Amino acid sequence: MSPTPGRRRAPSKGDRRERAILDTARTLLAHKPLADITIDELAAGAEISRSSFYFYFDSKLSVVVTLLRALTGELNADAGPWLDGTEPDEPGLRRAVATLAAIWRTHGRLLTGVLAAAPTCAPIGQWRAGLREAHIARLAARIERGRAAGLAPAGPDPHVLAGMIDDLQTATFAAATDPDGLVDDLVTVQLRMLYGQLPPRHSSGSSARGTSGDHAMASSTRRPNPNSSPE
Amino acid sequence: MSPTPGRRRAPSKGDRRERAILDTARTLLAHKPLADITIDELAAGAEISRSSFYFYFDSKLSVVVTLLRALTGELNADAGPWLDGTEPDEPGLRRAVATLAAIWRTHGRLLTGVLAAAPTCAPIGQWRAGLREAHIARLAARIERGRAAGLAPAGPDPHVLAGMIDDLQTATFAAATDPDGLVDDLVTVQLRMLYGQLPPRHSSGSSARGTSGDHAMASSTRRPNPNSSPE
DNA sequence: GCTGGAATCGACACAGTGTCGAGTTTTTCG
DNA sequence: CGAAAAACTCGACACTGTGTCGATTCCAGC
Numbered sequence: 001m002s003p004t005p006g007r008r009r010a011p012s013k014g015d016r017r018e019r020a021i022l023d024t025a026r027t028l029l030a031h032k033p034l035a036d037i038t039i040d041e042l043a044a045g046a047e048i049s050r051s052s053f054y055f056y057f058d059s060k061l062s063v064v065v066t067l068l069r070a071l072t073g074e075l076n077a078d079a080g081p082w083l084d085g086t087e088p089d090e091p092g093l094r095r096a097v098a099t100l101a102a103i104w105r106t107h108g109r110l111l112t113g114v115l116a117a118a119p120t121c122a123p124i125g126q127w128r129a130g131l132r133e134a135h136i137a138r139l140a141a142r143i144e145r146g147r148a149a150g151l152a153p154a155g156p157d158p159h160v161l162a163g164m165i166d167d168l169q170t171a172t173f174a175a176a177t178d179p180d181g182l183v184d185d186l187v188t189v190q191l192r193m194l195y196g197q198l199p200p201r202h203s204s205g206s207s208a209r210g211t212s213g214d215h216a217m218a219s220s221t222r223r224p225n226p227n228s229s230p231e
Numbered sequence: 232m233s234p235t236p237g238r239r240r241a242p243s244k245g246d247r248r249e250r251a252i253l254d255t256a257r258t259l260l261a262h263k264p265l266a267d268i269t270i271d272e273l274a275a276g277a278e279i280s281r282s283s284f285y286f287y288f289d290s291k292l293s294v295v296v297t298l299l300r301a302l303t304g305e306l307n308a309d310a311g312p313w314l315d316g317t318e319p320d321e322p323g324l325r326r327a328v329a330t331l332a333a334i335w336r337t338h339g340r341l342l343t344g345v346l347a348a349a350p351t352c353a354p355i356g357q358w359r360a361g362l363r364e365a366h367i368a369r370l371a372a373r374i375e376r377g378r379a380a381g382l383a384p385a386g387p388d389p390h391v392l393a394g395m396i397d398d399l400q401t402a403t404f405a406a407a408t409d410p411d412g413l414v415d416d417l418v419t420v421q422l423r424m425l426y427g428q429l430p431p432r433h434s435s436g437s438s439a440r441g442t443s444g445d446h447a448m449a450s451s452t453r454r455p456n457p458n459s460s461p462e
Numbered sequence: 463g464c465t466g467g468a469a470t471c472g473a474c475a476c477a478g479t480g481t482c483g484a485g486t487t488t489t490t491c492g
Numbered sequence: 493c494g495a496a497a498a499a500c501t502c503g504a505c506a507c508t509g510t511g512t513c514g515a516t517t518c519c520a521g522c
Contacts, residue, residue: 196427
């Protein structure tokens, strides 16, 4: 094999195997959640035995984290001019959201699969939290600038509002079948959250407080396993 | 034991055991996610052997589903007048959100624990989906009424918008440490999403398209397990 | 052709789940 | 009361998935 000048080195057998594992993981994640994927499958996909898998990765998680590292750049890149601007520049926002939507279109299954695992497993949760915090910080700063410039109405604490927007975007795309179709709506809603003025109040406000407290737990006669069919 | 007249029957040993399992589950869920709870623990909490557990419930899931059934009523009850009204009645919305916040304050750990498991396990996912759909249906109807009456500006499809609001609420409370503190913000944001008018546009729109495409996947020299420390 | 690291694998130990059948306890009612 | 029925309990087992270890094979460079 001529070591093509310019390339450091021909990819070794191990390199190919590692990629094969990663590719298999990507493929499988498109079909089922992380929790349902076994190391056997990952290994089989790369045509090695289960124990050989451990030569390449510590665990399923390490595989996913590696996959995620590759996505982080893309995910951050979308932010661009919108987050660093100040004006309520709709086209800029639309561009940002559209880019995000494109990522979700391509990597949607991976992202939802991984996000599903986030609450349960620390490293993934941290990855998500990192992205979220980064987004919130920039967006909150943007909100502050906008308000200071009199471009946006007062409202919730910028960090809280930014968090809501981030959550909204993630939840919306995660639930979507067609991310691109949601871009316009997401833009509209986001602009309203940031800049929406409420029409004058009709007043007539009373701040009552009502805490409903009724429980009702039926206790039927028990047969072995009265509680039925989960999964 | 005098069978207190008025009561059907003294709770049998089995009844007490079943409750003990449920209580244990509630307690444990406050401390760790569903996935980290074993049947051993549940059984131990009720002072029975692991295999006896299966006399009462099919699986961990059945336990949680039972827990959830008890919550469903409360969760639906909050909706009340706000969802069935038409006017942008802020106090009504505040009352609804405050009630929801109260539920999250009391059952927060249970809810986040359970919600964390939702993507992975069908029955929980269905429970969540059911609540969500019910909320969306009523809220979407409300939005349509409001728009028809000229009270709310046009915007995203009512079902989409309603879904966003539901997601927003869930995500916000799930991430919150102090649900009650978020009521005002949630009310403000929700009203803006529904009724917010955008100030007149400055125009100057160009709809360029930018798809950034750079990857960078470092492939270092491999040692056994180059991928480190997950969990 | 030999040597050392890269890569591979089978066997093992462990943790959790769910089932089965054989026991014990409690309730029912003749 | 006392025997049959039901409610309940448990140990032993089979199974799935994870991660570790040590022995073995492969292969590049000297």
